[in-house]
Amino acid sequence: MRVTIRDVARAAGVSVTTVSRALNGAADVGEETRQRVIEVAKQLNYRPSHVARSLVLRKSQNIGLLVSDFRKGGHHFLYDVLVGVHDTLAEYGYDVTLVSTDTARQQLIGYVDFCRARGLDGVIVMGIRLDDPYVEEVVESTLPSVVIDLPLLSRHCGYVMTDNVNGARYAVRHLVSRGCRRIGFVNGAAHAAVSRERLRGFEEAVRQYVGEFDERLVVYGDFTLEGGQRALAELLARAPDVDGVFFASDLMAIGGIQHCKAAGLRIPDDLALVGFDDIDLARFVTPALTTVAQPRYEMGCEAARMLVNMLQKGEMPSGTLLPPQLVVRETA
């Protein structure tokens, strides 16, 4: 059947101890025996069993990627982050197994127990909301974790997110540089952490670049396309003199574009639009959407890096903000 360390030992005429040592680069094994063992191992196509190793070492070199809601939207975002996580984790020799909160919830156990049962060394959490009951578990648990897009910090829990306040500032600054003086904001869901930050950045930038801040110019669109349409309509009803608007997501901004077309508003002459995210759609929609891009892939990489530093070097978790980038196209 499977070729074990014992087979290698027998074939090389040494003990299993020596095989283990030779293959793992331990010090106290003669150079010639080491070579022989390596040769035999290769000959037999020997692959150490990760599960046996995990059992004795009490770590699995396996980290969980916890996704709160796989289905709902955010495809682009989640996928890129996932790839980033996978790539850098693979570099460090870790595997990643998918964990959905749904399955844990279904078994009526916390996700921490879920991960412990599987011997996961740590977990990267994404797609979770502030109002999710799991956040409490994340911050309190001793399972090393880093969460994406939610500023949760504790002894065993770090986070990485994009610098939303500066992202919002970039957007406003750009609109101002394009001549806008009366700028509105279509925010996402109110309970999302990122919404608050983008609002803060928006307000600060408006105060800095145009002077007065009119809170009647911020409306909420729930991150959806239809929400964006509705919200923009409401905004324009409140303040017809608005000449530029910042959307907290590209999807909402695209809704905004559609509203403008329906209302006969020229973009960007009558109304300048800038979105947030830089989803794939952004470059294809007409007019192409000016937006502030999130470094999705890099967020995954950074989260992974932080986690392995916690695991391997015992570093304390931290909060990392990644810089977004304004990409200007046609809408502003």
Add this chain to the structure above:
Amino acid sequence: MRVTIRDVARAAGVSVTTVSRALNGAADVGEETRQRVIEVAKQLNYRPSHVARSLVLRKSQNIGLLVSDFRKGGHHFLYDVLVGVHDTLAEYGYDVTLVSTDTARQQLIGYVDFCRARGLDGVIVMGIRLDDPYVEEVVESTLPSVVIDLPLLSRHCGYVMTDNVNGARYAVRHLVSRGCRRIGFVNGAAHAAVSRERLRGFEEAVRQYVGEFDERLVVYGDFTLEGGQRALAELLARAPDVDGVFFASDLMAIGGIQHCKAAGLRIPDDLALVGFDDIDLARFVTPALTTVAQPRYEMGCEAARMLVNMLQKGEMPSGTLLPPQLVVRETA
């Protein structure tokens, strides 16, 4: 530290054997002891170690999701399939760990060895191409596997893909029903299995619905947006009287739309377009793209189901075709 089966045994005043049996629903344990054990286990918040179990059972309840190239395009496709795979595998009590061919390749070992080292019970392969050196390994290996979008069938390897020939037929039939009589085809990469099938469906449908098949009306666009633009230009140069064209991917079709706009062709009056895939973009682009949708999520589910049946019931692998669906929007 960790609470083990031994702790439960001690606390319940029985042997570990009995605990194992009680918890796993084996027959020979008294009903009252079973209840006591269960109670104690709950009390102690005992979670059996999956890795210890894997070691002795020699199966891990863990299957690999092999992605040949995480980065390159296909985001939408891969993500939806991945979610489908995860969801139904979770239903059956399996975990899924991400495996990229890159990391295996980098370690200079076959992906089968890679999976075996990790004790994976099986593997679902996606994003692989006909010319990939790994296909040989897939069909020859004894590791139960099912591949997506590539018709590989062997003793331990099944596949699921969408019914591409019928998808192409739907597209052509729709174009014909819209009055098109001279229909072109912008195919994807020639070496992709799906390309061949779509071509076959296209040819059959053209013969059936319009009569003669002119092979000069099929060009290749490499699945990219720019490729689609170029290919359509070439097609129109060859045959200016073309009045409808079927693209083997939405991205190429969108390239086609852009070419039409640049060339001053009205869609669908001068030229009717239909794509393939139904990516997110399709509904947002203007005019909205008529296309044939692939059941991405269901493909993942079906692949998972097939693999589980192979593993649990010893069923033979099979080839499954899932029906695509024409979604008509504005371009045809």
Add this chain to the structure above:
DNA sequence: TTGCGTTTCCAAAACGTTTTCGGGTATATT
């Protein structure tokens, strides 16, 4: 009483590794 079948339980082996502790040689030091 003996023999036998059931039921309920347990000790121990097994799964495939790593690691601790110590044993043996050869070489260097006194």
Add this chain to the structure above:
DNA sequence: AATATACCCGAAAACGTTTTGGAAACGCAA
């Protein structure tokens, strides 16, 4: 020559489960 010092190597325990092969207790029939 005796002793210390490296240097290699191996036996065995451990990791946390499942499962095998009995064993004890009990009831029942002979």
